[in-house]
Amino acid sequence: MNDLRSPLSKVKGLGSAREGTSHFWHQRLTALLLIPLVLWIGFGIAALPLEHAILVNWIRQPLVTIAMVLLIMATFYHAQLGLQTVIEDYIASHSSRTLVLLLSNALCLLFGIIGVVSVLKISLGA
Numbered sequence: 249m250n251d252l253r254s255p256l257s258k259v260k261g262l263g264s265a266r267e268g269t270s271h272f273w274h275q276r277l278t279a280l281l282l283i284p285l286v287l288w289i290g291f292g293i294a295a296l297p298l299e300h301a302i303l304v305n306w307i308r309q310p311l312v313t314i315a316m317v318l319l320i321m322a323t324f325y326h327a328q329l330g331l332q333t334v335i336e337d338y339i340a341s342h343s344s345r346t347l348v349l350l351l352s353n354a355l356c357l358l359f360g361i362i363g364v365v366s367v368l369k370i371s372l373g374a
């Protein structure tokens with residue numbers, strides 16, 4: 249009598265996916281990582297004159313490039329985790345939820361890749 253699920257829920261495979269805790273911790277850790285990165289980018293850009301050449305030279309510094317790539321990756325991973333939570337909580341239809349999850353994951357991945365490639369393109373001077 250360890251299992252309190254109904255026979256129907258056992259057949260349908262309803263129950264814990266055993267990934268809720270890791271999802272929770274990934275979201276919290278990316279949030280903690282984003283705090284100093286967002287403060288750094290905000291103060292870093294605010295301290296620079298608003299000239300394209302100066303910004304490009306700033307991004308070309310190796311530590312700045314690494315921090316920018318880390319910021320972009322953490323931002324879109326955190327966004328993907330948050331969107332997944334909202335979509336799973338508020339979209340009732342399984343087929344609609346699956347479609348919206350796939351679309352949001354694809355968009356987060358696409359925008360993340362575009363951001364990283366853009367920073368690397370600037371950094372490498374291409």
